[in-house]
Amino acid sequence: MKKSQSQSLILWRQVGGVAALQGAITLSWMLYRLYLPQLLAGFGFAGFDRGITILEDSLAVTIEPLAGWLSDKQRHWMGTRFPLIVVGTILSSVLFIAIPAIFIFGNPVSPLRWMLPVVIVAWSIAMAMFRSPAVSLLGQYAAQTQLPQAMSLLVFVGGLAAAAKPVAGDFILNLGPAFAFAIGSFVLLGAVAFLRSVNPDAALSELPPDTAISERVSITALGLVAVTGMAVAWGSRAMGERILPHVFQTQIAEVDSKLLMAGFSLALALASLLAGVIAVRWGNQRTLLGGLVATAVLLLIMVFSQGFVMVVATVLAVIFTNSLIITAVVPFALSLVPPRRGGLGVGFYFGGFSLGMALYSVVFVAPKVVPAVTTAIVGAIAFLLAGVCVVAGDRLKSTYHVTN
Secondary structure: OOOOOHHHHHHHHHHHHHHHHHHHHHHHHHHHHHHHHHHHHHHOOOOOHHHHHHHHHHHHHHHHHHHHHHHHHHHHHHOHHHHHHHHHHHHHHHHHHHHHHHHOHHHHHHHHHHHHHHHHHHHHHHHHHHHHHHHHHHHHHHHHHHHHHHHHHHHHHHHHHHHHHHHHHHHHHOOHHHHHHHHHHHHHHHHHHHHHHHOOOOOOOOHHHHHHOOOOOOHHHHHHHHHHHHHHHHHHHHHHHHHHHHHHHOOOOOOOOOHHHHHHHHHHHHHHHHHHHHHHHHOOOHHHHHHHHHHHHHHHHHHHOOOOHHHHHHHHHHHHHHHHHHHHHHHHHHHOOOHHHHHHHHHHHHHHHHHHHHHHHHOOOOOOOHHHHHHHHHHHHHHHHHHHHHHHHHHHHHHHHEEE
16 A cells, blocks of 8 residues: 655654654753742742843854754764764753752852852753754655644644643642652653664655755855744744733633643644644745734734633634744744755754844843733734745745756
8 A cells, every 4th residue: 555645755753753852852941940940049049040041042042053053064974963962862861860969969058059050051051952953853854845744743742741831830849859850851861762763864865965065055044044033932932921821811810821821732732733734735934924924913813802702712813823833934944954954954943043032031021011912012023023034035045946
């Protein structure tokens, strides 16, 4: 029996390995964010969590593209990106265990107490080392037209992990940092072991050797990818941190807002599977542009919505349109760089995303104080800016194909 076209154009076992690693990354960051204020306060660094988060995002601005570039070089020299992923994962796992160990056995009044924030930042650097190389593997596991469907599995698994945070936060905190961080560390190692077991060096097709490293990267294209990442970060942060909580608390007050946020994340994960299919049929850039414009409009509608039915309808619409964005944006980044430079393209997207998160934290020192309407306007502008980048990226590709 012949395989379907989508099956023949996607290496699903390998994509599943990357999805497992994405889920482990999401789980690790979730555990870390839950415990960070508690760990720092216990060592006399109360209130430092915001500054450390900004520092981590700022460092990732350069680390993500550099790691992606190194993985491209490594694949050219060695035929694989996997060693960099393994080193980053092992280093992250060791440092993740070291964080609660310092907290439990360290002395909060000793000058050596500064080891805790240093190790925390080192862990975030290690985590940034392998995300871009891992996600860029999709470029060799799926045909370009099928990338959104492959990406949807990563979004689905990551979304399932993220959905647990609002409802399981108190339970996770009751586990204690040692046990919780040990779980995160072992899950991370298990995920990379699973990726190793499915042959991470497999590729759907290989480029001729003479084109492997000679392909030039457009600086303009990389700039568009980075700005897209930054804009999506601002829009997503505005929506998740201010707009949705405001709408849930004021319009659906009878239901626990934590439960509603968990439901939103779960629905987004499920919707991503449909979004992947739609992006394959409609075209990735068209899907991404539609999702960005529609989400921008819906943010403004949502913040003014009144009544249960209107709010629920708007939220469901945002879930669908936002799933189009998160499923199509990484394939967009991969489409603007040559196939052998996928790590660099993904790295610039994540670097731009980190820059957006850092700038958002600097600009909005107290985001919950900012009026929801103002935040909705900012989020809408950010998504529309990303849409402009998508249009410019399409034109750039057309120009490139004409001139070459």
